[in-house]
Amino acid sequence: MDGEELTEQETALYDRQIRVWGADAQRRLSKAHILVSGLKGTVAEFCKNVVLAGVGSLTLIDDRPVTEEALSANFLIAPDENNLSGKSIAELCCDSLKDFNPMVRVSVEKGDLSSFGGDFYDKFDVVVVSCCSQTAKKKRDETIECQLQYTSFEEAIAVPWKSLPRRMSKLYYAMRVIERFEEAEGRNPGQTSIEDLPKVLKLRKEVCEAHSLNESSIPDLLLERLVTGTREFPPVCAIVGGILGQEVIKAISGKGDPVKNFFFFDAMEGKGTIEDISEPNNGS
Amino acid sequence: MASEQQLTAIKGAKVLMVGAGGIGCELLKTLALSGFQDIHIIDMDTIEVSNLNRQFLFRKSHVGQSKAKVARDAVLRFRPHISITPYHANVKDPDFKVDFYKQFNVVLNGLDNLDARRHVNRLCLAADVPLIESGTTGFLGQVTVHIKGKTECYECHPKPAPKTYPFIHCIVWAKDLLFAKLFGDKNQDNDLNVRSSDATSSSEHAEDVFERKKGEGIELYGRRIYDHVFGYNIEVALSNEETWKNRNRPRPIYSRDVLPFEQIQQNGNVDKNLVADDPSSVSAMASLGLKSPQDIWSLKDNSRIFFESLKLFLVKREKEIGNLTFDKDDQLAVEFVTAAANIRASSFGIPLHSLFEAKGIAGNIVHAVATTNAIIAGLIVIEAIKVLQNDANSYRMTYCLEHPSKKMLLMPVDPFEPNKSCYVCSETPLLLEVNTHCSKLRDVVEKIVKAKLGMSCPLVMHGSALLYEVGDDLDEDMVANYAANLDKVLSGLPSPITGGTILTVEDLHQELLCNINIKHREEFDEEKEPDGMVLSGWTQSPVKEKDDNASINNGASASHAPSQAVSLEGKEDSEIEIVPVGTGSVLPGKKRKLLDISEDTVPYLSSITDETSSKNKLEEIDDDDDGDDVVMLDDGCSDGIKKKRLR
Numbered sequence: 001m002d003g004e005e006l007t008e009q010e011t012a013l014y015d016r017q018i019r020v021w022g023a024d025a026q027r028r029l030s031k032a033h034i035l036v037s038g039l040k041g042t043v044a045e046f047c048k049n050v051v052l053a054g055v056g057s058l059t060l061i062d063d064r065p066v067t068e069e070a071l072s073a074n075f076l077i078a079p080d081e082n083n084l085s086g087k088s089i090a091e092l093c094c095d096s097l098k099d100f101n102p103m104v105r106v107s108v109e110k111g112d113l114s115s116f117g118g119d120f121y122d123k124f125d126v127v128v129v130s131c132c133s134q135t136a137k138k139k140r141d142e143t144i145e146c147q148l149q150y151t152s153f154e155e156a157i158a159v160p161w162k163s164l165p166r167r168m169s170k171l172y173y174a175m176r177v178i179e180r181f182e183e184a185e186g187r188n189p190g191q192t193s194i195e196d197l198p199k200v201l202k203l204r205k206e207v208c209e210a211h212s213l214n215e216s217s218i219p220d221l222l223l224e225r226l227v228t229g230t231r232e233f234p235p236v237c238a239i240v241g242g243i244l245g246q247e248v249i250k251a252i253s254g255k256g257d258p259v260k261n262f263f264f265f266d267a268m269e270g271k272g273t274i275e276d277i278s279e280p281n282n283g284s
Numbered sequence: 285m286a287s288e289q290q291l292t293a294i295k296g297a298k299v300l301m302v303g304a305g306g307i308g309c310e311l312l313k314t315l316a317l318s319g320f321q322d323i324h325i326i327d328m329d330t331i332e333v334s335n336l337n338r339q340f341l342f343r344k345s346h347v348g349q350s351k352a353k354v355a356r357d358a359v360l361r362f363r364p365h366i367s368i369t370p371y372h373a374n375v376k377d378p379d380f381k382v383d384f385y386k387q388f389n390v391v392l393n394g395l396d397n398l399d400a401r402r403h404v405n406r407l408c409l410a411a412d413v414p415l416i417e418s419g420t421t422g423f424l425g426q427v428t429v430h431i432k433g434k435t436e437c438y439e440c441h442p443k444p445a446p447k448t449y450p451f452i453h454c455i456v457w458a459k460d461l462l463f464a465k466l467f468g469d470k471n472q473d474n475d476l477n478v479r480s481s482d483a484t485s486s487s488e489h490a491e492d493v494f495e496r497k498k499g500e501g502i503e504l505y506g507r508r509i510y511d512h513v514f515g516y517n518i519e520v521a522l523s524n525e526e527t528w529k530n531r532n533r534p535r536p537i538y539s540r541d542v543l544p545f546e547q548i549q550q551n552g553n554v555d556k557n558l559v560a561d562d563p564s565s566v567s568a569m570a571s572l573g574l575k576s577p578q579d580i581w582s583l584k585d586n587s588r589i590f591f592e593s594l595k596l597f598l599v600k601r602e603k604e605i606g607n608l609t610f611d612k613d614d615q616l617a618v619e620f621v622t623a624a625a626n627i628r629a630s631s632f633g634i635p636l637h638s639l640f641e642a643k644g645i646a647g648n649i650v651h652a653v654a655t656t657n658a659i660i661a662g663l664i665v666i667e668a669i670k671v672l673q674n675d676a677n678s679y680r681m682t683y684c685l686e687h688p689s690k691k692m693l694l695m696p697v698d699p700f701e702p703n704k705s706c707y708v709c710s711e712t713p714l715l716l717e718v719n720t721h722c723s724k725l726r727d728v729v730e731k732i733v734k735a736k737l738g739m740s741c742p743l744v745m746h747g748s749a750l751l752y753e754v755g756d757d758l759d760e761d762m763v764a765n766y767a768a769n770l771d772k773v774l775s776g777l778p779s780p781i782t783g784g785t786i787l788t789v790e791d792l793h794q795e796l797l798c799n800i801n802i803k804h805r806e807e808f809d810e811e812k813e814p815d816g817m818v819l820s821g822w823t824q825s826p827v828k829e830k831d832d833n834a835s836i837n838n839g840a841s842a843s844h845a846p847s848q849a850v851s852l853e854g855k856e857d858s859e860i861e862i863v864p865v866g867t868g869s870v871l872p873g874k875k876r877k878l879l880d881i882s883e884d885t886v887p888y889l890s891s892i893t894d895e896t897s898s899k900n901k902l903e904e905i906d907d908d909d910d911g912d913d914v915v916m917l918d919d920g921c922s923d924g925i926k927k928k929r930l931r
Contacts, residue, residue, distance in 0.1 A: 005575075005576065011577070012333050012334065013333060013334070013336055013337055014337050015334045015337075015649070016334055016337055016338065016649070016650060016651060016652040016653075017337050017338070017651075017652065017653045017654075018640075019644055019649065019650075019651040019652075020422040020423070020651045020652070020653050021653075023578050041317075045658060048340055048654070048658075049654050049655050049658060052337055052338055052340055052654040053337075053653070053654065053655075054337070072317075073317055075313050075316075075317055075359075075362045076362075077362065078361045078362050078364075079362065079364065080364070099343065100340055101336075102344075233318075234314050234317035234318045234662075234665070235314055235318060235661075235662040235663070235665040235666045235669075236662065236666075237317075237662075238310065238313075238314045238658045238659065238661055238662035238665075239658075239659050239662035239663065239694070241658065242655040242656070242658035242659035242662065243655070243659065243693065245654070245655045245658075246423065246653075246655040246656070246659075249653075249655070256686070259688065259693065263693065265694065267666050268678075269696065270663070270666065270680045270682055270694065270696035271692060271694060271695070271696055272692060272693045272694025272695075273691050273692055273693070274688045274691050274692070274693055275691070
């Protein structure tokens with residue numbers, strides 16, 4: 001493999017993981033550049049994981065000021081420091097992350113995802129977006145794992161439901177309904193409550209009819225949990241952030257194939273499932 | 285997302301975490317974020333550089349400090365108002381008694397070794413406190429829930445013995461025999477053949493070839509050792525034709541065929557090491573200009589490293605000779621052991637390994653990444669919340685897989701019921717077959733009570749007669765009495781043990797008591813039953829070895845890897861070792877179908893071996909890092925898993 005040998009310092013620090021994925025994979029990791037937008041609990045977990053793994057650089061976007069909600073599942077921000085400073089979430093997280101691994105360059109980019117052009121995105125090997133609307137996700141046309149040979153996120157969610165595998169995770173359908181609702185009402189992701197349930201159930205009916213899907217594929221209880229349970233649950237952040245970190249590491253290190261292409265986890269049943277959602281005929 | 289009831293349960297809970305390592309750091313963070321207010325944490329370890337790639341609560345400046353204490357301080361920075369009580373102590377310390385455990389609502393294990401896991405399991409059973417057990421290795425992990433009387437305990441089923449593969453034997457030989465003989469305590473027992481050909485014929489007090497003769501040059505001495513262990517001793521072994529009937533015969537290797545004497549003399553450039561005043565930084569690789577620990581050296585290079593590292597020990601670290609024990613962080617020791625193991629491997633036609641790999645095997649080094657530990661910690665907290673709410677129907681054992689099986693990466697499985705014949709959580713007696721006229725009480729205490737039953741402070745009784753106990757407060761007479769008993773054969777004890785006797789053994793500290801029915805038996809098969817006794821009712825699965833392995837030990841029974849060592853798995857084998865578990869003793873309704881990966885046994889997933897080694901890899905996991913080993917897979921998922929292969 002091209003590229004320099006790992007330094008003695010790197011070999012000592014990364015010894016236990018080099019035993020898992022090998023020195024070549026470690027070298028590739030150290031050359032990867034990652035962009036993340038939206039630093040809530042799951043993404044904070046993800047950032048910790050890739051910084052510890054020793055990626056080349058990590059760039060953070062999140063201009064929001066710190067609120068109590070932002071603190072609830074984010075261990076990167078100490079409650080006292082936010083009172084004092086006028087710093088953004090990204091800036092505060094950046095300070096903590098640098099500390100985790102001095103060999104990784106962690107920096108902050110100000111602005112909104114939509115304000116950057118293609119040149120900007122070209123600098124990165126992986127882009128992870130969170131807490132943004134479906135429109136913004138489409139705009140970036142990145143799946144969360146950003147694998148070129150994989151179906152893009154936009155293509156994936158455009159796949160007609162009736163051509164999806166029959167035992168598709170119910171969460172997939174439910175989340176599309178919630179997204180549609182938030183979009184129609186002009187809400188931010190997660191800005192829902194129990195009062196919204198009747199409207200959401202009505203929307204489910206419309207969507208299911210359009211896709212010729214039986215409404216029972218999206219149980220009431222599941223939608224109710226999704227509209228009410230909007231606060232992050234830290235164990236789930238750790239699990240989803242862990243899977244996301246692991247798959248991104250696989251993608252950039254070349255050690256194993258990342259999952260294709262959606263991961264769902266439901267803490268009630270404890271199952272973590274993979275679904276391949278792509279056009280059946282483009283067979284990538 | 286936690287409901288009101290969940291939050292109430294979380295806020296009122298007092299939890300004990302055992303282990304502040306790989307899983308522990310993640311777990312403490314996730315517990316704190318989830319709202320837990322009263323957390324106690326035990327860990328005896330201090331922080332090392334190799335922890336920092338995943339134990340994210342620690343920094344380089346913390347190296348050498350207590351893990352439990354530093355972890356507490358780090359978490360209080362983002363959750364200042366909760367209570368975290370650290371203990372920088374061994375969980376087996378007698379201070380942590382049953383009463384200590386009783387104050388907790390649930391115990392969460394993030395441990396790295398079988399011994400401590402068994403200990404905590406017993407105390408949780410005695411205190412009737414739920415235990416959540418976990419382990420990870422590489423991308424694999426598992427979480428299990430153990431509730432007295434409801435689900436199986438951690439010891440309901442024996443853990444399969446570590447699997448082993450030929451190169452391991454070369455490492456064990458190089459480390460425990462050759463290294464120990466040359467640089468360790470001279471008074472230690474050592475099975476290495478030290479007699480040379482002229483000596484065997486002559487007298488009883490023949491000299492030890494490992495003694496350096498007066499005025500003997502270092503190069504000559506090195507060559508003599510080399511030729512003896514890799515040449516002569518192999519010839520001796522070959523002379524026993526019986527041994528080699530069904531095995532590949534090894535090839536004796538002499539230094540003259542690999543490296544002419546002149547080259548040995550010019551071997552290293554010791555000057556390069558002269559600059560290094562610190563004996564701990566002396567390196568044969570540095571003297572010889574070999575750079576990458578990932579490279580596999582030729583037989584010739586291994587021989588050069590052998591001579592050079594021997595020379596450096598004699599020249600630079602003379603004072604330590606006689607007191608050295610192998611340490612994975614001692615560069616020169618790792619170099620010597622790698623070279624010696626590889627030369628021996630050449631002799632037996634076994635693939636050679638890089639220093640990096642050899643170090644991993646010799647030092648029982650774990651394979652560990654942050655992500656798996658984070659996922660497992662999240663799963664532990666989810667189970668802990670169910671346990672606190674007493675929601676028994678939703679308890680799950682969960683496996684974290686490397687490749688999806690039935691579309692699942694995280695696979696929940698219903699817990700098993702307790703094994704009714706488990707000697708730990710039920711009161712079923714064990715059966716010991718032993719020759720009561722030959723075996724001494726010491727053999728039973730060491731090989732059975734301590735090694736198999738895992739008791740650390742045992743007491744042995746026959747009826748009301750106390751035969752043996754340990755403790756600080758015994759008076760001298762008793763100590764002398766017990767010492768005398770240890771050296772008596774069973775039938776010759778003051779209260780004789782014979783066929784039909786029921787022996788009671790107890791560990792007061794673990795509050796575990798069990799009865800052993802004694803059955804007298806005259807003969808034991810030396811090879812298959814090396815202990816000279818057989819324990820049943822609960823037994824360790826036999827070690828799986830390739831046939832040719834035994835011979836590698838030169839006929840001598842080299843000490844094998846420690847019992848909690850872990851096995852490495854073959855690339856050609858399925859990813860997860862499938863060991864049929866005797867179902868006879870298990871409830872018919874809930875059979876333990878599948879597989880059992882021992883908790884310390886995990887497949888060797890590393891890609892490092894892709895290019896380099898061909899065959900079965902084995903690894904011993906445990907020891908220096910915590911919270912990083914695995915596990916077992918059970919239940920209906922076997923098919924999917926069986927098919928999975930290492931890539």
